[in-house]
Amino acid sequence: MQLISLDQVFQILKPGVPLPFGVRDAAGRLLLAKGLVLHDQAKLLELLNRGMFVDTEEVKRSAPVRESEAVQRPLERFSSRWDAFLRKLGLLLQAPGDPSFLKQVRELVVQMAGCTDSCTDQMIFLIVRHDYSQTNRYTEVHSLHVAALCHLVSRRLGWSDARRLSLIGAALTMNLGMANLQAKLAGQRTPPTLPQRKEIEAHPLVSVELLRAAGLKDEEWLLAVAQHHECPGGGGYPQQMQEPGEMSQLIRFVDSFTAKHSARAGRAKQPAQQAARELYSQSGGNPLAAALIKECGIYPPGCFVKLASGETAVVTRRGVTAKEPLVAALTNAQGEPMARPVQRDTAQPARAIVATLADKDVTIQVSVDQLYS
Structure with a gap:
C-alpha cells in the first residue's frame, strides 16, 4: 500500500457524494470506508485538517483518468x-x-x-x-x-x-x-x-x-x-x-x-x-x-521538534489534537541523518514530542518535495 496525503486528491471529494475511496491514518488504518457519505463541506475540511491519507491504488481504481492524474499532482x-x-x-x-x-x-x-x-x-x-x-x-x-x-x-x-x-x-x-x-x-x-x-x-x-x-x-x-x-x-x-x-x-x-x-x-x-x-x-x-x-496548533507544520525516541523531526501536518501532530523524522536517535524523512505519529508515546528545537539547532536541509510528495 502506498499512501499519499488527502489534500492531493481533496478536489475530488464533494459534499453529499459517497467517498470514492477509503480514508486512512498515517499507518494505513482505515478510518472511513469507501461509499460513506459526508453531507457538508465542513466535515470534508475536518478530514483535511486532521492530516488523513488515501491509498494511491484505490484512488486510481475509483476513476482511472481524472483521479490518477490528481494523484500524480506534486x-x-x-x-x-x-x-x-x-x-x-x-x-x-x-x-x-x-x-x-x-x-x-x-x-x-x-x-x-x-x-x-x-x-x-x-x-x-x-x-x-x-x-x-x-x-x-x-x-x-x-x-x-x-x-x-x-x-x-x-x-x-x-x-x-x-x-x-x-x-x-x-x-x-x-x-x-x-x-x-x-x-x-x-x-x-x-x-x-x-x-x-x-x-x-x-x-x-x-x-x-x-x-x-x-x-x-x-x-x-x-x-x-x-x-x-x-x-x-x-x-x-x-x-x-x-x-x-x-x-x-x-x-x-x-x-x-x-x-x-x-x-x-x-x-x-x-x-x-x-x-x-x-x-x-x-x-x-x-x-x-x-x-x-x-x-x-501548538506545533505548526514547519516546526522542528525532538521526539521521545531521540529523533529530530519536522512537523508536516496538524493532528487530531494540538499536541499530537504528524511529523517526519530527519535524524535517528544518534543524530545521524535519515536516508529520507520517515513519517512518525506523535500520538504514540514512543514518538511523543518532548521539546521544540530552534532552527539553529537543526542542520538538516528539509526538502518540501520529499515531505509532501
Whole structure:
C-alpha cells in the first residue's frame, strides 16, 4: 500500500457524494470506508485538517483518468502557485493606479482562498519555513502570509464567504501605502528614522486613500485596512481608536504572529511555542488570538521538534489534537541523518514530542518535495 496525503486528491471529494475511496491514518488504518457519505463541506475540511491519507491504488481504481492524474499532482504545483501569487501581488502593490488593479486584487483573493483551503498544512509549513533573508520580497510575502492565515482563522470562526473575501483583500492591501518602505525596513539594522516613522504611522490611511482611488467601495475592507494597527483602549495608530473593528483586530493578531515567526535584520525568529504564548499574553487572552493559535496548533507544520525516541523531526501536518501532530523524522536517535524523512505519529508515546528545537539547532536541509510528495 502506498499512501499519499488527502489534500492531493481533496478536489475530488464533494459534499453529499459517497467517498470514492477509503480514508486512512498515517499507518494505513482505515478510518472511513469507501461509499460513506459526508453531507457538508465542513466535515470534508475536518478530514483535511486532521492530516488523513488515501491509498494511491484505490484512488486510481475509483476513476482511472481524472483521479490518477490528481494523484500524480506534486507539491511543486502548490509551490508554483504560491510563487505566482507572490509575483502577482508584488506587481500589484507597485501599481495601485492601474485601471485593472482592483479586478486583479479580487481575482488573487479568490485564487488564494482556494489554494489555502486545499493545501492548508503545506501553506502553514511554507510560512514557518520561509527564508526571510530575501528581504526584497518581504512586503508581498508578509501580506500573503497574513492573508492566508486570516482566511483559515475566519473559516474556523464561521465567518461568511463574503466577509472572508473582504478580510483577505484587506490583508493583501493593508500595507499598500508603504510597500517600498516595508521592504527597506526588513533589511535595515537600525531603528526607523523620523521620516520613516511618520510614513509608518500614516500608511493605514494612505492605503485607504489608494484603495478608494482604485474604486473600492467595500467599507468593511476599507475599515480593516484603516484600523489594522489600532489597539483597544487607544494604544494604536494612526487614530488611537478606543474600539477598533473585529476584522482589523484579526489582521493585527495574525500580522504580529507571522512577524514573530520571521527572522529579519536585527531580530531572530521565535520558536513556535514562544510565539504562541507571547501572542496570547499580549492579546489579553483575546478569542481571536486564541482561534489563531488553535488553527496553527501548538506545533505548526514547519516546526522542528525532538521526539521521545531521540529523533529530530519536522512537523508536516496538524493532528487530531494540538499536541499530537504528524511529523517526519530527519535524524535517528544518534543524530545521524535519515536516508529520507520517515513519517512518525506523535500520538504514540514512543514518538511523543518532548521539546521544540530552534532552527539553529537543526542542520538538516528539509526538502518540501520529499515531505509532501
